[in-house]
Amino acid sequence: MTEPFVIVGGDAAGLSAASKLKRENPDREVIVFEKGSWVSYAHCGMPYYVKGEVDSLTDLLSLSPDEIAEREIDLRRRHEVVAVDPAARTVTVESEAGRFEQPYGDLLIATGAHAVSAPLDGVYLDGVFTMHSMDAAGALRAYLTPPADTEAAHIDGEYVDRERVETYAAMDPPESAAIVGGGYVGVEMAEAFCAHDLDVHLFQRPDRLLSPFGDAAGDQVAETLREHDVTLHLATEVDELVGDGHVAGVATDDKQVDADLVLVGIGIQPNTELVGETAIELGESGAIATDDYGRTNVEDVYAAGDCAEMCHTVTGASDWVPLGLTANRAGRAIGQTIAGTPTLVGDIAGTAVVKAFDMECGRTGLLDHDRARAAGFDPVSETITASSRSGYYPGAAETTVTLTADWDTGRLLGGSIVGEDRAAIRIDTLATALDQDMTVSELERLDLAYAPPFSPVWDPVLVAAKVLNGTLADT
Amino acid sequence: MTEPFVIVGGDAAGLSAASKLKRENPDREVIVFEKGSWVSYAHCGMPYYVKGEVDSLTDLLSLSPDEIAEREIDLRRRHEVVAVDPAARTVTVESEAGRFEQPYGDLLIATGAHAVSAPLDGVYLDGVFTMHSMDAAGALRAYLTPPADTEAAHIDGEYVDRERVETYAAMDPPESAAIVGGGYVGVEMAEAFCAHDLDVHLFQRPDRLLSPFGDAAGDQVAETLREHDVTLHLATEVDELVGDGHVAGVATDDKQVDADLVLVGIGIQPNTELVGETAIELGESGAIATDDYGRTNVEDVYAAGDCAEMCHTVTGASDWVPLGLTANRAGRAIGQTIAGTPTLVGDIAGTAVVKAFDMECGRTGLLDHDRARAAGFDPVSETITASSRSGYYPGAAETTVTLTADWDTGRLLGGSIVGEDRAAIRIDTLATALDQDMTVSELERLDLAYAPPFSPVWDPVLVAAKVLNGTLADT
Numbered sequence: 019m020t021e022p023f024v025i026v027g028g029d030a031a032g033l034s035a036a037s038k039l040k041r042e043n044p045d046r047e048v049i050v051f052e053k054g055s056w057v058s059y060a061h062c063g064m065p066y067y068v069k070g071e072v073d074s075l076t077d078l079l080s081l082s083p084d085e086i087a088e089r090e091i092d093l094r095r096r097h098e099v100v101a102v103d104p105a106a107r108t109v110t111v112e113s114e115a116g117r118f119e120q121p122y123g124d125l126l127i128a129t130g131a132h133a134v135s136a137p138l139d140g141v142y143l144d145g146v147f148t149m150h151s152m153d154a155a156g157a158l159r160a161y162l163t164p165p166a167d168t169e170a171a172h173i174d175g176e177y178v179d180r181e182r183v184e185t186y187a188a189m190d191p192p193e194s195a196a197i198v199g200g201g202y203v204g205v206e207m208a209e210a211f212c213a214h215d216l217d218v219h220l221f222q223r224p225d226r227l228l229s230p231f232g233d234a235a236g237d238q239v240a241e242t243l244r245e246h247d248v249t250l251h252l253a254t255e256v257d258e259l260v261g262d263g264h265v266a267g268v269a270t271d272d273k274q275v276d277a278d279l280v281l282v283g284i285g286i287q288p289n290t291e292l293v294g295e296t297a298i299e300l301g302e303s304g305a306i307a308t309d310d311y312g313r314t315n316v317e318d319v320y321a322a323g324d325c326a327e328m329c330h331t332v333t334g335a336s337d338w339v340p341l342g343l344t345a346n347r348a349g350r351a352i353g354q355t356i357a358g359t360p361t362l363v364g365d366i367a368g369t370a371v372v373k374a375f376d377m378e379c380g381r382t383g384l385l386d387h388d389r390a391r392a393a394g395f396d397p398v399s400e401t402i403t404a405s406s407r408s409g410y411y412p413g414a415a416e417t418t419v420t421l422t423a424d425w426d427t428g429r430l431l432g433g434s435i436v437g438e439d440r441a442a443i444r445i446d447t448l449a450t451a452l453d454q455d456m457t458v459s460e461l462e463r464l465d466l467a468y469a470p471p472f473s474p475v476w477d478p479v480l481v482a483a484k485v486l487n488g489t490l491a492d493t
Numbered sequence: 494m495t496e497p498f499v500i501v502g503g504d505a506a507g508l509s510a511a512s513k514l515k516r517e518n519p520d521r522e523v524i525v526f527e528k529g530s531w532v533s534y535a536h537c538g539m540p541y542y543v544k545g546e547v548d549s550l551t552d553l554l555s556l557s558p559d560e561i562a563e564r565e566i567d568l569r570r571r572h573e574v575v576a577v578d579p580a581a582r583t584v585t586v587e588s589e590a591g592r593f594e595q596p597y598g599d600l601l602i603a604t605g606a607h608a609v610s611a612p613l614d615g616v617y618l619d620g621v622f623t624m625h626s627m628d629a630a631g632a633l634r635a636y637l638t639p640p641a642d643t644e645a646a647h648i649d650g651e652y653v654d655r656e657r658v659e660t661y662a663a664m665d666p667p668e669s670a671a672i673v674g675g676g677y678v679g680v681e682m683a684e685a686f687c688a689h690d691l692d693v694h695l696f697q698r699p700d701r702l703l704s705p706f707g708d709a710a711g712d713q714v715a716e717t718l719r720e721h722d723v724t725l726h727l728a729t730e731v732d733e734l735v736g737d738g739h740v741a742g743v744a745t746d747d748k749q750v751d752a753d754l755v756l757v758g759i760g761i762q763p764n765t766e767l768v769g770e771t772a773i774e775l776g777e778s779g780a781i782a783t784d785d786y787g788r789t790n791v792e793d794v795y796a797a798g799d800c801a802e803m804c805h806t807v808t809g810a811s812d813w814v815p816l817g818l819t820a821n822r823a824g825r826a827i828g829q830t831i832a833g834t835p836t837l838v839g840d841i842a843g844t845a846v847v848k849a850f851d852m853e854c855g856r857t858g859l860l861d862h863d864r865a866r867a868a869g870f871d872p873v874s875e876t877i878t879a880s881s882r883s884g885y886y887p888g889a890a891e892t893t894v895t896l897t898a899d900w901d902t903g904r905l906l907g908g909s910i911v912g913e914d915r916a917a918i919r920i921d922t923l924a925t926a927l928d929q930d931m932t933v934s935e936l937e938r939l940d941l942a943y944a945p946p947f948s949p950v951w952d953p954v955l956v957a958a959k960v961l962n963g964t965l966a967d968t
Contacts, residue, residue: 030950063883063945077885080950331940342950343943359966364938371942380942408538410552440918443948446941447921453939454929463839464928465806466921467846467855468818470538473918475505475555475817491834 020046021123022092023356024109026099026292028052029059030342031323031349032128033081036091038353046357048091049120051111053098055177056152058086062342064155065203068162069210075156075178095177102127102296104316124318124356127298127306128349129289131324131340135282138198140259145192146280149203153179161186161279162214192216192278196268198256200227202372203283205239208248209375211279218248219275221268225253228372228379230386232434234401234418235379239436242377251275286340288325301327303338312352312363320356322348322363331365331452332383332431333393339368369449371442380445383432383452385422390432396425400486404478406439408470415439419482421448421458428457428490435478447479458487495521496598497567498831499584501574501767503527504534505817506798506824507603508556511566513828519565521832524595526572526586530652531627533561537817539630540678543637544685550631550653570652577602577771579791599793599831602773602781603824604764606799606815610757613673615734620667621755624678628654636661636754637689667691667753671743673731675702677847678758680714683723684850686756693723694750696743700728703847703854705861707909709876709893710854714911717852726750761815763800776802778813787827787838795831797823797838806840806927807858807906808868814843844924846917855920858907858927860897865907871900875961879953881914883945890914894957896923896933903932903965910953922954933962 023039025032028050036048050057058081066072086093094113101110108119133148135141145161147154160183195211197204200222211218220227220243226236227243227250240250257269259280267276288305299315301307306321308314310329314321323345330337348363355361369382384390390397399422407414417437423430433448435441451461462483468475476484498514500507503525511523525532533556541547551557561568569588576585583594608623610616620636622629635658670686672679675697686693695702695718701711702718702725715725732744734755742751763780774790776782781796783789785804789796798820805812823838830836844857859865865872874897882889892912898905908923910916926936937958943950951959 060883060885060945060950062943063885066886066945071887072885341943343940343955346950347938362938365940367940369940369942371944371947373944373946378947382940382942408535410535410538410547411541412546440915442942442944442946443915443918444921446919446939446952446954447925449940449942450922450925450929450931453935454925454931456925456929460928463822463837464921465818465840465842465844465857465924467844467857467917467924468537468816469846469848469917470535470541471848471917472846472853475535475821477921479921480818 021107021121022047022049023124023126024120024122025050025126025128026109027128027130027323028057028093028095029128029130029323030080030345032126033058033086033091034346034349035126035128035322035353037089038350039357040089040091042354042357044090050091050093051097051099052093052095055095057093057095059152060342061150064149064152065206065210067155068158068207069213075152078152099292102292102298104297104319107318125320126352127293127319127321127325128323129292129325131286131288133282134285134287138256138259138282140261140265141282143259143261143265144263145261145265145278146259146282148282149207150286152177153182157182157186161189162191163187164191194277195219195279195281196221196275196277197281197283198268199283199285201283201285202228202370204281205243205372205374207281207283208243212246212248216279219251219268219277220248221251221254221256221270223253223255227252230368230370231372231379231381232385232420234420235381235434235436238418239374239377239379242374246375286324288338288340290325301336301338303327305338307336310362311355311360312348320352322352328363328366331367335393337366339366341370365453367449367452369445371445373442376438377436378438378442379434379436380442381432381434382445382449383422383430385420385432385434387422390422395431397422397431398425398486398489400482400489402478402482402485404476404481405474406437406441406478407472408474411470413439417441417478419478421482421486423458423486423490425490428459430456430458430461444479458483458490462487496582496596497522497524498599498601499595499597500525500601500603501584502603502605502798503532503568503570504603504605504798505555505820507601508533508561508566509821509824510601510603510797510828512564513825514832515564515566517829517832522567524567524569526574527568527570528573530570532568532570534627535817536625539624539627540681540685542630543633543682544688550627553627574767577767577773579772579794582793600795601827602768602794602796602800603798604767604800606761606763608757609760609762613731613734613757615736615740616757618734618736618740619738620736620740620753621734621757623757624682625761627652628657632657632661636664637666638662639666669752670694670754670756671696671750671752672756672758673743674758674760675699675727676758676760677703677845679756680718680847680849682756682758683718687721687723691754694726694743694752695723696726696729696731696745698728698730705843705845706847706854706856707860707895709895710856710909710911713893714849714852714854717849721850761799763813763815765800776811776813778802780813782811783838785837786830786835787823795827797827803838803841806842810868812841814841816845840928842924842927844920846920848917851913852911853913853917854909854911855917856907856909857920857924858897858905860895860907860909862897865897870906872897872906873900873961873964875957875964877953877957877960879951879956880949881912881916881953882947883949886945888914892916892953894953896957896961898933898961898965900965903934905931905933905936919954933958933965937962
C-alpha cells in the first residue's frame with residue numbers, strides 16, 4: 019500500500035495540494051498536520067477585518083471545516099511536525115496526545131512564514147502586534163472595538179485564542195497607533211486604524227513608503243496618507259518600543275511618539291526550522307530550494323508557499339516572494355503531480371497590488387536597477403503620467419506608469435502603476451508581458467482595450483511603452 | 494526636393510501620421526486634406542456627449558486647431574480628394590476654390606468609414622440619426638435638450654453644421670426613441686437616451702445583443718438594459734422607418750412602435766470610393782489591403798484606420814476591425830516609417846470594451862466557433878463565473894469569463910469578460926496573451942495580481958483558464 023501524502027502546514031499551499039490530490043485520486047490518504055488551530059485563511063484579508071470592512075474572522079477562511087471534511091482530508095490541528103527523516107520516510111509529530119512517527123509516501127513542507135519583529139526592544143509589551151496570524155487580528159479588532167460594542171460574532175470562531183481576545187476586548191480602546199514599517203502591511207494598517215479614528219503615526223526606515231513598488235507609488239501613497247491625517251516619519255529608524263507592561267510609545271534617536279497601540283510590519287521570514295537538521299537544501303534567501311515542480315533536493319519531498327523559493331520569471335533564478343497566489347498555485351500543481359500528472363508550479367514575477375484609501379498601486383518584475391544589474395541586465399526606466407480614461411470622460415484620474423527594460427535587448431524587466439482609477443488591475447498586462455519575455459516594442463504594439471469610460475486611446479501602459487521605446491531607440 | 498507627404502482624411506490615422514512625421518522630420522512638408530470640417534475627433538466619445546456626461550462637442554477633439562498649427566501640419570478642411578493617380582504621383586483635390594492636382598512623395602489614405610443605414614426605408618426622415626459624425630452628435634444633443642436649456646456652449650464649435658443643430662434645437666424634445674441595432678453603438682445610445690428620460694425601444698435582428706462579445710455579455714447587458722426600462726425587441730427585423738417628414742415610428746413585420754427619434758446603428762463600411770478606379774487593391778472585407786507596414790500594393794501609397802485592413806493576431810490573415818487604437822497606432826507607425834525608421838503597424842486582436850450603465854464587457858480575439866473553424870482551428874470554449882474580489886471584501890461582483898482555445902494545440906484563441914467591477918479592463922490580459930500565442934496552460938500559470946480589494950487569489954481569468962485547461966486535458 020502507498021503511504022499517505024503528508025502535508026506540514028494547513029494554509030494555502032498545504033490545503034491546495036491536499037484538495038487537488040483528493041479530487042484527482044480520492045483513494046489516496048492525505049494527512050495535514052497544522053501546528054496551530056486556524057487553517058486555510060486569507061492573510062491578505064486581515065487588515066480589512068481589523069478595519070471593520072469584513073464582519074467576521076471566519077469570513078477570511080477559504081475553506082470551512084465542513085468543506086475540508088467533505089474532501090476527506092485528514093486534517094489534524096494542533097499537531098506540530100518537529101522532525102523529518104527522509105531516510106526512514108517519516109515525520110515526527112507532537113500533539114497533546116503525545117509524540118509519534120508518521121510514515122509518508124510523499125511529503126509537502128508548507129510551513130509558511132512568520133512576522134519579523136526582533137531586534138526591536140519592547141515587542142513583547144501588551145498592545146504590540148504583528149499582522150501575520152488570525153489570533154493577532156482577532157485581538158487587535160477586539161482592542162479597537164469599544165467594550166460596549168464587542169459582540170461575540172466579531173471575535174468569533176471556535177479556533178480563536180479566546181483568552182487573548184477577551185483580554186484586549188476588556189481594555190479601553192486605543193486613541194493612538196504607531197506603525198513600524200511602511201511596506202504594504204504598514205500602509206494597509208494605517209488605513210485600518212484611520213477607520214477607527216486613531217491618531218496614526220507611521221515610521222519607515224527608507225525615505226519612501228512601499229519601496230518595492232517604486233518611487234511614484236511611494237510618493238503618491240505618502241500624499242494620500244497625509245491627506246488622511248497620518249503622520250509619516252520617513253527615513254526614521256525606530257530604536258525601541260517603550261512602556262511598562264503595556265506599550266506607551268515609540269522611540270527614535272531624537273524623539274518619542276506616544277502610542278497606545280503599536281503595529282510592527284517590517285517583514286516576514288520563512289519557517290524552515292523543521293528542515294534545519296535534514297538534507298533538504300535551502301536557497302540563498304533562506305527559504306527552501308525547489309525545482310519547476312516544487313520538488314526539493316530530497317526524493318518525494320516537496321515544498322510550497324511562503325517557506326519555499328520559486329523560479330523568477332525575469333531572472334530565471336530561484337527567488338523568494340511569499341504571496342498568496344504563488345502558494346495556491348504551487349500547492350495545486352504539486353497535488354496534481356503527485357496524482358500522476360507532472361504539473362509545473364509556474365514562475366513568479368513578484369506581481370503585487372496594494373491600496374491606501376483610494377490610491378491603488380501595482381508592481382511586477384524587476385524595477386530596482388541594482389537588482390536588475392545583479393541579474394545581468396543593463397536597466398533603463400521611464401516614468402509617465404497619463405489619464406486613466408479619455409480626458410473628457412468623468413472619473414478620469416492621473417495614472418503613473420514606470421517601466422524598466424534592458425538596454426541591450428529591449429526586453430521588459432518590470433513595471434509599476436499608480437493611480438486612483440483601476441490602476442492596480444492594469445499590472446496584469448505587464449505581468450503577462452513579463453511571462454512572455456516581451457520587448458518594449460512588442461508591448462507598444464499591443465492591441466489593448468479602448469473606450470472612453472475605461473481607457474484613453476493609448477492606455478497608460480502603452481504611453482509608457484512608447485516613451486521607453488523612444489529612449490531605447492535614441493542610443 | 495522631396496514632394497510632400499499627402500494624407501487623405503484628417504482623423505485619427507491621418508493626424509497621427511502627420512504628427513509623427515513632423516516630429517521626426519520637421520522639414521518634410523505634410524498636407525492633410527479633410528473633406529469635412531471636423532478633424533481629429535473621438536468617435537467613441539459621441540454617445541457620452543449625447544448623454545450629457547461630456548459638456549461640449551469640442552471636448553471630443555484630440556487635437557485643437559492650435560496644436561495642429563503648432564505642429565506645422567498643413568491642414569486643409571473642406572478639401573475633398575476625388576482621384577489618385579499613382580503613375581503621376583498626384584491626387585486630385587476639389588474645394589470651394591476649385592479643382593487642382595497635388596503631387597505627393599508619399600500618400601496615406603485615411604478616409605475612414607461611414608455608417609450603414611440603407612437598405613432601410615425612411616432613413617432620410619427628420620429625426621433619424623446615425624452616430625458616426627460630429628454634426629449628427631451635435632444635432633442629436635440639440636434635439637434632446639429642451640429649447641430653454643440649449644446653450645450655445647453645448648452645440649459649440651466653429652466647425653459644426655449650425656443650421657442642422659439649430660433646426661433640431663428648435664424642436665420639442667423627443668419623448669421616445671427607437672434604436673435599430675444592438676451592437677455597441679446601440680447599447681451605448683440606449684444608456685444615453687435613458688439619461689434624457691426617453692421611452693427607449695431597441696431592435697436587434699439576432700437573438701442577442703452585442704454578438705461579437707459572446708453570449709454572456711449579450712444576456713447580461715440585456716438584463717441591465719431591461720432593469721433600466723429599455724424595451725428590447727430581440728430577434729426582430731425592422732422593415733422600415735415610418736413617418737411623414739419627421740419620423741414617427743419603426744415598423745416590423747408584425748408591429749409598429751412609435752418613436753420621435755430613431756437611431757440607426759447597424760454597422761459601418763470603409764470609405765474606399767477614392768481607390769475604386771485605381772490599382773490600389775482591396776482585401777476580402779472591402780477595405781484597403783495593407784502589409785505589416787501599412788503599405789498598399791502601390792509604391793509609396795499607405796492606408797490606415799477604418800478604411801484599411803490589418804493583420805489579425807490570431808488568424809494571421811488580413812482582417813477589417815475598425816477601432817480607434819488601431820487607427821492611431823497604424824498612423825503613427827506609418828509616419829515613423831516615412832521618416833526613415835521602418836515601423837510595424839502591429840496586429841489587431843479585435844480587442845473591444847463597452848458598457849451599459851454599470852455592466853462592463855470586454856472581448857478579444859476569436860470567440861465565434863464558426864470563424865475559428867474557418868481560420869483552421871478546432872475551437873472549444875468554457876464559461877465560468879467568479880468573484881471580482883475576495884468574496885468577503887465589499888464591492889465584489891460576479892464576473893463571467895469565456896475563453897476559446899484550439900483543441901489540438903491548447904492555444905488561446907479569444908476571450909470575453911463581463912461584470913460590474915473592473916471587468917472590462919481585465920480583457921487586456923487576454924489581449925496580451927493572444928499577442929504572444931499563449932496556450933491555456935501558460936495562461937493558467939500567470940503570476941497575476943491578488944489583493945482582496947482587487948481580485949480573489951485566483952483572478953477570474955485564471956479560474957477560466959483552469960477550467961478550460963481541465964477540459965483540454967480530458968481528451
